[in-house]
Amino acid sequence: MSLDTPLSALSRVGPKFSKKLEKLGLKTVSDLLFFFPTRYEDLSHITKIDEITSGADYVIQGIIIRSNTHRSFKKHMAITEIVVEDDSGAIKAIWFNQPYIGKALAEGAMVNLAGKVAEDQHGMYISNPLYELIGAPMRNTTHTGRIIPIYRETKGITSKAIRYFLSSILEWAKEIPEYIPKEILTKNNIPPLNEALRAIHYPKTLEEATHANQRFIFEHLFLVSLAREQRKKENYNSGAPLTIHLEEIKQFISSLPFTLTEAQKKAAWTMLKNMSETTPMQRLLNGDVGSGKTVVSAILALNTFLNKRQVVIMAPTEILARQHLDTFMRLFQAYPVAIGLIAGKKYHYAFEGLSSETKKPILLKGVRSGKVNIVIGTHALLEKEVVLANPALAVIDEQHRFGVEQRALLTGHRPTFSPHVLSMTATPIPRTLALTVFGDMDISILDEMPKGRKKITTKIVSPENRMQAYEFVRSQVKKGFQAFVICPRIELSESKNPNPYTLTPKKLTWWEVKTVKDEHEKLQNLIFPDLKVGMLHGKMKSEEKEAIMKAFSTKALDILVSTSVVEVGVDIPNATVMLIESAERFGLAQLHQFRGRIGRSEHQSYCLLFTTSIVHLEERRLKAMTTTHSGFELAEMDLRLRGPGEFLGEEQSGWSDIVMSTLKNPTLLNIAENEAKNFLINHTVNEIPTLQEKLTTFTSKLHLA
Ligand code: ADP
Ligand code: MG
Numbered sequence: 274m275s276l277d278t279p280l281s282a283l284s285r286v287g288p289k290f291s292k293k294l295e296k297l298g299l300k301t302v303s304d305l306l307f308f309f310p311t312r313y314e315d316l317s318h319i320t321k322i323d324e325i326t327s328g329a330d331y332v333i334q335g336i337i338i339r340s341n342t343h344r345s346f347k348k349h350m351a352i353t354e355i356v357v358e359d360d361s362g363a364i365k366a367i368w369f370n371q372p373y374i375g376k377a378l379a380e381g382a383m384v385n386l387a388g389k390v391a392e393d394q395h396g397m398y399i400s401n402p403l404y405e406l407i408g409a410p411m412r413n414t415t416h417t418g419r420i421i422p423i424y425r426e427t428k429g430i431t432s433k434a435i436r437y438f439l440s441s442i443l444e445w446a447k448e449i450p451e452y453i454p455k456e457i458l459t460k461n462n463i464p465p466l467n468e469a470l471r472a473i474h475y476p477k478t479l480e481e482a483t484h485a486n487q488r489f490i491f492e493h494l495f496l497v498s499l500a501r502e503q504r505k506k507e508n509y510n511s512g513a514p515l516t517i518h519l520e521e522i523k524q525f526i527s528s529l530p531f532t533l534t535e536a537q538k539k540a541a542w543t544m545l546k547n548m549s550e551t552t553p554m555q556r557l558l559n560g561d562v563g564s565g566k567t568v569v570s571a572i573l574a575l576n577t578f579l580n581k582r583q584v585v586i587m588a589p590t591e592i593l594a595r596q597h598l599d600t601f602m603r604l605f606q607a608y609p610v611a612i613g614l615i616a617g618k619k620y621h622y623a624f625e626g627l628s629s630e631t632k633k634p635i636l637l638k639g640v641r642s643g644k645v646n647i648v649i650g651t652h653a654l655l656e657k658e659v660v661l662a663n664p665a666l667a668v669i670d671e672q673h674r675f676g677v678e679q680r681a682l683l684t685g686h687r688p689t690f691s692p693h694v695l696s697m698t699a700t701p702i703p704r705t706l707a708l709t710v711f712g713d714m715d716i717s718i719l720d721e722m723p724k725g726r727k728k729i730t731t732k733i734v735s736p737e738n739r740m741q742a743y744e745f746v747r748s749q750v751k752k753g754f755q756a757f758v759i760c761p762r763i764e765l766s767e768s769k770n771p772n773p774y775t776l777t778p779k780k781l782t783w784w785e786v787k788t789v790k791d792e793h794e795k796l797q798n799l800i801f802p803d804l805k806v807g808m809l810h811g812k813m814k815s816e817e818k819e820a821i822m823k824a825f826s827t828k829a830l831d832i833l834v835s836t837s838v839v840e841v842g843v844d845i846p847n848a849t850v851m852l853i854e855s856a857e858r859f860g861l862a863q864l865h866q867f868r869g870r871i872g873r874s875e876h877q878s879y880c881l882l883f884t885t886s887i888v889h890l891e892e893r894r895l896k897a898m899t900t901t902h903s904g905f906e907l908a909e910m911d912l913r914l915r916g917p918g919e920f921l922g923e924e925q926s927g928w929s930d931i932v933m934s935t936l937k938n939p940t941l942l943n944i945a946e947n948e949a950k951n952f953l954i955n956h957t958v959n960e961i962p963t964l965q966e967k968l969t970t971f972t973s974k975l976h977l978a
Pocket of ligand 1: 532534561562568
């Protein structure tokens with residue numbers, strides 16, 4: 274048996290459970306060892322039943338004096354009720370829909386229950402507590418599992434089962450060799466791997482668990498930093514160093530219809546310098562909506578063009594790619610820059626401010642020969658037939674919209690060199706998060722908005738003021754402006770119909786959420802029959818979408834009802850109202866993105882937030898939208914309140930802990946960075962084969978491998 278032994282081979286697991294464990298991503302002994310608890314229950318403080326009060330969490334211990342499982346009258350749901358008694362009193366505990374619990378908890382048995390105590394007209398009770406059968410009353414010192422780890426669970430695999438499986442393999446933790454150099458661990462008081470693995474699953478105290486957790490957070494940050502520093506070291510000669518054409522760039526900047534912000538100047542200058550070096554640039558330009566990232570990328574593009582090299586720009590949607598074409602055409606009107614657009618099945622060629630549709634082979638030939646200087650497109654750029662002659666700069670707009678492979682395809686090594694890479698994101702990512710997750714890139718932040726931008730007035734609208742809000746929209750349209758209406762869904766889907774017997778009555782369900790189709794119909798027919806209302810959503814064909822966007826941008830439509838597809842980059846300066854339905858369903862970062870679609874002209878703009886139900890009117894997050902205008906502040910708040918899921922997406926949710934801890938303890942990141950840099954001064958990673966191996970698996974999971 275080894276660390277790679279499949280879990281199915283363990284006698285305690287077997288084929289039945291191993292299938293289920295696979296749903297948690299656990300296949301081998303090693304997977305299970307590195308499957309960490311999401312939290313711990315401290316069962317070491319047992320409270321006497323007569324001392325508990327409703328509303329708080331407790332652990333109690335006693336004998337089951339009654340146990341009964343029955344079906345509820347109306348809904349045929351299994352309800353298990355037990356009464357537990359200790360020497361001070363008795364209390365009821367209830368579980369819903371888990372009939373097997375009734376079987377496990379027989380009268381006369383001794384149990385620990387841990388959970389929240391509630392109260393109804395019959396008195397206090399504990400609802401759905403964690404339970405553990407114990408043979409005899411616990412004495413203070415001997416029993417294991419005083420601190421109980423709780424794991425991510427799946428159907429048929431409880432935390433309890435995971436603890437059971439783990440107890441049989443924890444011995445193996447001793448077999449895993451340490452991969453972080455000992456000196457680094459000792460110096461920073463970080464526990465070695467074997468000890469940390471034991472302590473994270475079987476902590477004697479919560480402090481021990483926390484300490485073990487620190488080890489893995491440090492490890493993550495150390496590996497991220499190591500990956501970045503090593504890449505720089507390894508790629509030290511593989512880039513395309515570009516000459517900085519300072520005079521031309523100055524001239525270009527002074528030809529702009531506005532003055533660059535200090536943040537823009539600094540970012541552009543830093544990157545021009547990066548690109549003049551032999552190490553390929555890998556930089557994330559993190560700037561709020563409207564902070565002017567495009568023009569920064571244009572400065573780099575111009576310098577690349579002046580070096581007679583190509584630029585490739587990838588955007589997540591056709592709308593956005595098309596918009597970039599327009600912007601670059603405008604910016605480079607006075608330059609002999611040839612621009613190509615490859616978006617979906619559309620091929621455009623633009624030169625000196627004029628653009629026309631062209632045939633695919635013609636455009637691809639121009640790209641291949643190097644005649645097309647800037648190639649803009651969607652992921653269609655990634656097709657094999659798109660071959661660039663001599664790209665030296667790859668720009669990825671809204672980079673979080675692309676997968677790791679897609680980004681790697683665009684930016685990967687060419688036969689002779691790798692291009693400089695500029696990733697841009699308009700989801701302001703808090704710095705700690707960015708460094709933790711995108712830590713293998715350097716980061717520039719545009720934290721300053723162009724001067725003269727008006728603050729967007731943001732209001733939460735209560736249901737009784739809905740008609741008034743519509744009248745306001747009408748008045749804005751009458752003044753010649755336009756409005757967006759955002760809904761969370763396209764239409765109601767039957768398949769999403771939740772089981773009506775589920776026990777979460779307070780959670781709002783789909784039928785209360787506004788949909789684009791219904792709202793469009795309602796607004797066009799009932800509210801604004803005299804105005805032109807359009808509709809946009811992700812299921813429409815790209816020609817349809819384009820036609821709608823065109824109609825909206827040429828004012829053939831007054832109001833556009835849309836899903837979050839307008840979130841990214843759409844530029845309609847004439848729109849002054851952003852009305853968001855079921856606003857509580859969106860993250861702050863996303864709401865801020867929507868809001869960024871307006872306020873793009875000198876006119877005052879308004880963001881109106883509607884909620885699905887009045888319970889959401891008081892939400893702290895929504896209130897923050899009305900008072901805070903900085904995307905970075907909102908993002909930071911979102912991160913603290915909801916965790917990093919919104920920024921990372923589902924598949925990265927396992928990093929939650931690491932990110933949140935780094936947030937609380939930012940010095941750990943500095944320590945890890947310094948240790949990684951120091952290590953690489955005198956060593957290489959492959960001196961320690963286990964470290965090399967770890968780093969390889971680690972980076973393959975990293976955002977930008
Ligand atoms: P984003 O960072 O969201 O991609 P854009 O690059 O689209 O923002 O810029 C938003 C708008 O601001 C554009 O119309 C652009 O021309 C304008 N802009 C960019 N920089 C400045 C500046 N320094 N001063 C005034 N307007 C600017
Ligand atoms: Mg942009």
